[in-house]
Amino acid sequence: MSKDAKNVPALRFKGYSDAWEKRKLGDVVERVTRKNRDLVSTRPLTISAQDGLVDQRKFFSKTVASKNISNYFLLKAGDFAYNKSYSVGYPWGAVKRLDKYPSGVLSTLYIVFKPKKINSQFLVTYFEGTTWYVSVSKVASEGARNHGLLNISASDFFDQQLFFPTKKTEQESIGFTIKVLDDLIAATQYSIDALEQAKKALLQRLFDQSWRFKGHSDPWEKRKLQELLVERNDPSIESKTYPLMSFTGTDGVTPKGRRYDRSALVKSSSKKYKKTQKNDLIYSSNNLETGSIGLNKTGNAVISPVYSVFQVTDEAIPSFMGNMILRRRFIDKMLRYRQGIMYGQWRIHELDFLQIVVNVPQTAEQFQIGQLFSALDALIAATQSRLSSLELLKKSLLQDLFI
Incomplete structure (x- = not known):
């Protein structure tokens, strides 16, 4: 039976069968x-x-x-x-x-x-x-x-x-169901906002060292990024082992299918991209103000050669570095090295980037800080996934509960 063949919705509450x-x-x-x-x-x-x-x-x-x-x-x-x-x-x-x-x-x-x-x-x-x-x-x-x-x-x-529906009780049931769902969506969004605020506070307190993990009291050391990172400049074509992906500050390294895929515009199958592997640090000079910098949390890929890619050395913990570079203070340091190039674009040369001086703790403390943020990011991602599921459920119900 089609949804409105007899003036009834596709989905009904038990006990209701009469036409609307x-x-x-x-x-x-x-x-x-x-x-x-x-x-x-x-x-x-x-x-x-x-x-x-x-x-x-x-x-x-x-x-x-x-x-x-x-x-x-x-x-x-x-x-x-x-x-x-x-x-x-x-x-x-x-x-x-x-x-x-x-x-x-x-x-x-x-x-x-x-x-x-x-x-x-x-x-x-x-x-x-x-x-x-x-x-x-x-x-x-x-x-x-x-x-x-x-x-x-x-x-x-x-x-x-x-x-x-002619019966007020069915009207009430439909309205109440969506209201409960709306309340769940609002509460879930509130949880996401609270978690993101907690992350923001932790980024501030842990990196200015006003909060320390128990057992760590040594002062942080000043280090140049060249001691912690090595540029990965490995041109490569797209392959099954290294698929072509996108990079954004919000989503990180993601399959092209999730964004606008320009690969159809590429005429040559031998076009060279840049290799990246899991835990690489990547940035785009042009979009730093909007946060186009972060870690590769996905794995092997090739991305556009306009991005700068770095491998984390044994002197640093990737998860620690990935959160350190997101801080506004670090971004401001980077922007001092930005130079104008053609067509109004900007560039931060990799050599200049590696000269930036940062404060870092011993790797044991880096690991603890990184683990904390990894757990927090996983919780935020899980809560966002729950929000998406609730919103999808609401959309489906709004479609099926009405004619």
């Missing part, structure tokens, strides 16, 4: 046109597709609301608003419910409404999906766009058709 009703949005919600005549609220609102209805003064560097807000719509907690502005990922605007504040004011350019014969949380979930885009898109086209707004009238908006 098709109704106009205006039949189940009530338009809100109350004005802020008595200046009940002075909080100007705006709609963020990602963050919902938020205080305009916090969202922008300065408020863009009119000085006279007495004629603005007055929103109360639980009211919905439709932002007709379109953006990447939200081609037909965004609908959000006021949850963060008890009240606020909104420009009359927005369409405001509240639930009448439909569960509020179900409605939140409905507008998080893309089903409603189909209906709105019938009355809004490329030709109906004006200065970033979709010229959709309030009557056209409320005339859009939607399917919804």
